[in-house]
Amino acid sequence: xxxxxxxxxxxxxxxxxxxxxxxxxxxxxxxxxxxxxxxxxxxxxxxxxxxxxxxxxxxxxxxxxxxxxxxxxxxxxxxxxxxxxxxxxxxxxxxxxxxxxxxxxxxxxxxxxxxxxxxxxxxxxxxxxxxxxxxxxxxxxxxxxxxxxxxxxxxxxxxxxxxxxxxxxxxxxxxxxxxxxxxxxxxxxxxxxxxx
Amino acid sequence: xxxxxxxxxxxxxxxxxxxxxxxxxxxxxxxxxxxxxxxxxxxxxxxxxxxxxxxxxxxxxxxxxxxxxxxxxxxxxxxxxxxxxxxxxxxxxxxxxxxxxxxxxxxxxxxxxxxxxxxxxxxxxxxxxxxxxxxxxxxxxxxxxxxxxxxxxxxxxxxxxxxxxxxxxxxxxxxxxxxxxxxxxxxxxxxxxxxx
Numbered sequence: 001x002x003x004x005x006x007x008x009x010x011x012x013x014x015x016x017x018x019x020x021x022x023x024x025x026x027x028x029x030x031x032x033x034x035x036x037x038x039x040x041x042x043x044x045x046x047x048x049x050x051x052x053x054x055x056x057x058x059x060x061x062x063x064x065x066x067x068x069x070x071x072x073x074x075x076x077x078x079x080x081x082x083x084x085x086x087x088x089x090x091x092x093x094x095x096x097x098x099x100x101x102x103x104x105x106x107x108x109x110x111x112x113x114x115x116x117x118x119x120x121x122x123x124x125x126x127x128x129x130x131x132x133x134x135x136x137x138x139x140x141x142x143x144x145x146x147x148x149x150x151x152x153x154x155x156x157x158x159x160x161x162x163x164x165x166x167x168x169x170x171x172x173x174x175x176x177x178x179x180x181x182x183x184x185x186x187x188x189x190x191x192x193x194x195x196x
Numbered sequence: 197x198x199x200x201x202x203x204x205x206x207x208x209x210x211x212x213x214x215x216x217x218x219x220x221x222x223x224x225x226x227x228x229x230x231x232x233x234x235x236x237x238x239x240x241x242x243x244x245x246x247x248x249x250x251x252x253x254x255x256x257x258x259x260x261x262x263x264x265x266x267x268x269x270x271x272x273x274x275x276x277x278x279x280x281x282x283x284x285x286x287x288x289x290x291x292x293x294x295x296x297x298x299x300x301x302x303x304x305x306x307x308x309x310x311x312x313x314x315x316x317x318x319x320x321x322x323x324x325x326x327x328x329x330x331x332x333x334x335x336x337x338x339x340x341x342x343x344x345x346x347x348x349x350x351x352x353x354x355x356x357x358x359x360x361x362x363x364x365x366x367x368x369x370x371x372x373x374x375x376x377x378x379x380x381x382x383x384x385x386x387x388x389x390x391x392x
Binding site for chain 2: 011012059064091092095118
């Protein structure tokens with residue numbers, strides 16, 4: 001198959017698109033337990049970036065699961081394929097010049113690593129950390145309750161593992177820091193890496 | 197599964213992103229035979245849109261095939277899944293405010309129709325038309341030669357069908373019109389539909 005294909009170089013390069021935008025493209029990969037605050041943080045981060053004039057978008061477990069990955073379930077293989085596709089789509093967005101924010105549990109180190117390698121642009125892994133008790137207390141979608149009742153099987157943190165990032169570029173603690181403080185930490189990281 | 201999911205509404209809406217950009221988002225879906233000039237046209241269109249200040253990107257059979265859809269082959273089922281995923285990714289880009297250009301053979305009417313339905317933003321199907329002899333003479337990747345020799349099976353136009361769009365929003369004839377004329381036709385369509 002590879003014989004029939006060649007990587008298509010857009011005439012308007014990522015560099016040209018970035019120069020106009022005034023910021024560099026990158027992937028901001030949020031990872032953490034259900035209820036750790038990934039979507040809240042993704043939205044707050046996007047608001048801040050938008051005010052700064054950045055071109056951004058959010059890929060979210062929910063919106064991607066309803067469209068692109070609607071054919072996938074929650075088996076280990078399907079979760080792996082879910083994250084693989086998201087890493088590839090994040091790369092496409094980054095190549096278009098955007099700061100693309102992804103908000104997925106993405107519990108496995110190997111899958112996150114693969115997403116990093118799929119991206120030809122800077123990639124920042126952000127561990128959205130909150131202890132399990134806090135997440136379970138928040139339980140915004142009632143999923144922990146269902147998992148404890150055995151209605152949902154293989155739920156991360158209950159009966160499926162969450163592999164804590166070993167080399168996160170940023171760790172934010174949503175159980176002790178405000179959303180604004182967490183956003184500040186990520187913005188600082190993007191600034192010190194010359195993205196902004 | 198759907199019980200666990202809800203469509204994630206970004207706080208910064210597509211409308212807000214569009215207002216800043218000064219144009220509406222949409223999908224420009226190029227369809228046509230191999231060698232009909234889709235990639236050439238996509239690049240020329242993107243150049244024109246970029247000069248006009250638009251936020252654009254190209255999804256191309258080749259770059260998507262090497263990444264997101266690298267797990268898919270060229271069986272009818274895989275070709276269908278290929279186009280399904282691309283329709284969903286195009287929708288994600290359009291929701292981010294972009295004019296997203298897709299350049300795929302996309303030979304089946306039903307698949308193109310599904311891509312249109314997957315998009316919540318305006319969708320323009322552009323038939324990139326050139327007669328088979330012209331395409332085969334161009335044969336930029338030597339694929340027709342391989343298909344005629346039986347090395348490639350199921351090649352669109354040779355031993356697999358191309359269903360001509362019945363209701364294309366624009367038809368361009370790359371065998372009789374210049375690239376610039378073809379781009380003009382598409383720009384006229386986008387303008388008259390208040391995208392630009």
